[in-house]
Amino acid sequence: MKQEQDQPNVGRDRLASEELDAAERRSVLEAIKRFTIETPSWGYGDSGTRFKVFHWPGAARNLREKLADAALVHRLTGVCPRVAIHIPWDKEDDWEAVKAYAAGLGVRIGAVNPNLFQDEEYRFGSLCHPDPAVRRRAVQHVLECIQIARAVDSDTISLWLADGTNYPGQDDLRARKHRLEETLAEIYAALAPGMRLLIEYKFFEPAFYHTDLADWGMAYTLARKLGPQARVLVDTGHHPQGTNLAHIVAFLLDEEILGGFHFNDRRYADDDLIVGSQHPFELFLVFNELVAAASQPQAPRIDYMIDQSHNIEPKIEAMIQSVLHIQSAYARALLVDRRRLAEAQAAGDVLGAYRVLRDAFETDVRPLLAQAREEMGLDPDPIAAFRRSGYADEVARARPASKGGASGYPGA
Numbered sequence: 517m518k519q520e521q522d523q524p525n526v527g528r529d530r531l532a533s534e535e536l537d538a539a540e541r542r543s544v545l546e547a548i549k550r551f552t553i554e555t556p557s558w559g560y561g562d563s564g565t566r567f568k569v570f571h572w573p574g575a576a577r578n579l580r581e582k583l584a585d586a587a588l589v590h591r592l593t594g595v596c597p598r599v600a601i602h603i604p605w606d607k608e609d610d611w612e613a614v615k616a617y618a619a620g621l622g623v624r625i626g627a628v629n630p631n632l633f634q635d636e637e638y639r640f641g642s643l644c645h646p647d648p649a650v651r652r653r654a655v656q657h658v659l660e661c662i663q664i665a666r667a668v669d670s671d672t673i674s675l676w677l678a679d680g681t682n683y684p685g686q687d688d689l690r691a692r693k694h695r696l697e698e699t700l701a702e703i704y705a706a707l708a709p710g711m712r713l714l715i716e717y718k719f720f721e722p723a724f725y726h727t728d729l730a731d732w733g734m735a736y737t738l739a740r741k742l743g744p745q746a747r748v749l750v751d752t753g754h755h756p757q758g759t760n761l762a763h764i765v766a767f768l769l770d771e772e773i774l775g776g777f778h779f780n781d782r783r784y785a786d787d788d789l790i791v792g793s794q795h796p797f798e799l800f801l802v803f804n805e806l807v808a809a810a811s812q813p814q815a816p817r818i819d820y821m822i823d824q825s826h827n828i829e830p831k832i833e834a835m836i837q838s839v840l841h842i843q844s845a846y847a848r849a850l851l852v853d854r855r856r857l858a859e860a861q862a863a864g865d866v867l868g869a870y871r872v873l874r875d876a877f878e879t880d881v882r883p884l885l886a887q888a889r890e891e892m893g894l895d896p897d898p899i900a901a902f903r904r905s906g907y908a909d910e911v912a913r914a915r916p917a918s919k920g921g922a923s924g925y926p927g928a
């Protein structure tokens with residue numbers, strides 16, 4: 517790194533000012549190319565809000581179509597080789613055939629997501645339900661998901677619970693905690709060696725008085741009690757307004773219990789908007805913690821998964837945009853001048869330290885990302901490449917159930 521006296525406080529573009537020597541620039545490029553992101557099957561299908569599902573022409577209607585769309589995102593971005601699936605939304609009879617089909621497309625199954633929130637029986641919860649028969653049903657479903665994970669060579673169960681209550685007094689909160697600990701212990705015991713249970717918390721919705729798995733502390737406690745194959749999953753939309761997400765991430769990283777992310781962005785609640793579209797600086801600060809921790813000797817395995825619901829926006833383009841935002845936040849975090857940051861922190865230089873982060877955040881990393889894509893043999897602009905491909909119109913015609921014909925695609 518060239519030693520330079522501090523420039524005037526007009527900000528330092530970490531790339532334009534050639535502060536990085538060739539070796540550092542190379543290592544950033546290689547890190548960008550290695551950084552993979554898992555896309556969710558449910559992001560390619562018609563989903564929506566509780567008020568309306570707007571159908572998108574050509575939206576994927578089954579797992580094979582979702583895998584085809586996800587494979588296109590991977591071909592265009594080069595960094596999305598895994599696809600999270602959701603059971604029963606993606607249930608199939610022949611998992612060997614699914615595995616082979618995915619492999620033929622150049623992708624593979626990532627996390628398996630059980631669904632404990634849509635059966636009639638789950639009105640008062642699933643793993644926390646007062647009725648042991650309902651808890652049994654819920655446990656059986658997760659055990660089935662573990663079997664499916666084994667069948668598709670997935671090592672990850674990503675478990676979110678909608679369990680909770682809507683009114684004070686509705687149920688005994690501590691009894692619900694005990695039921696949860698008991699049922700999770702049975703699930704955990706069924707994990708294959710090497711398999712991980714990612715415990716995803718969410719502070720509210722669909723329960724509105726309390727949610728049994730409401731915050732990172734509860735997920736942390738449960739994961740610790742279960743054992744080393746249990747980790748905490750941070751869904752970036754699952755916190756009260758104003759929560760300092762980077763601080764939670766730093767704490768969980770330091771405790772070596774952060775298992776992964778469900779990335780999305782929100783203006784108000786769990787809006788499942790495109791990650792980084794509302795709060796790009798917050799996303800960068802999360803990645804700043806991840807990059808800082810990754811330089812420790814035992815860099816933990818963390819799964820970076822997108823979990824969004826594209827209700828009004830074109831699904832595949834929204835997914836590509838999400839990948840670009842994550843890559844941008846990661847690339848900028850790689851550019852943080854850690855030496856200057858440590859010096860400023862040690863000196864108590866509050867704004868000097870802040871400006872070190874700001875310099876990295878305000879560096880335009882698009883040329884670097886484009887170079888990484890070109891070195892991977894990809895179009896430097898995946899969005900333009902997608903729009904030129906005509907894929908949107910093709911699937912709009914090929915998938916009649918989704919009101920074929922013109923994809924209604926802007927600029928198609």
Ligand code: AOS
Pocket residue numbers: 602629630674676716718751778786823
């Ligand atoms: C729900 O809000 C959670 O984010 C879930 O993780 C996700 O929506 C999906 O249902 C996977 O289980």
Ligand code: ZN
Pocket residue numbers: 676716751778823
């Ligand atoms: Zn989630």
Ligand code: ZN
Pocket residue numbers: 718751753754786
């Ligand atoms: Zn969510």
Ligand code: ZN
Pocket residue numbers: 778788823824
């Ligand atoms: Zn979600």
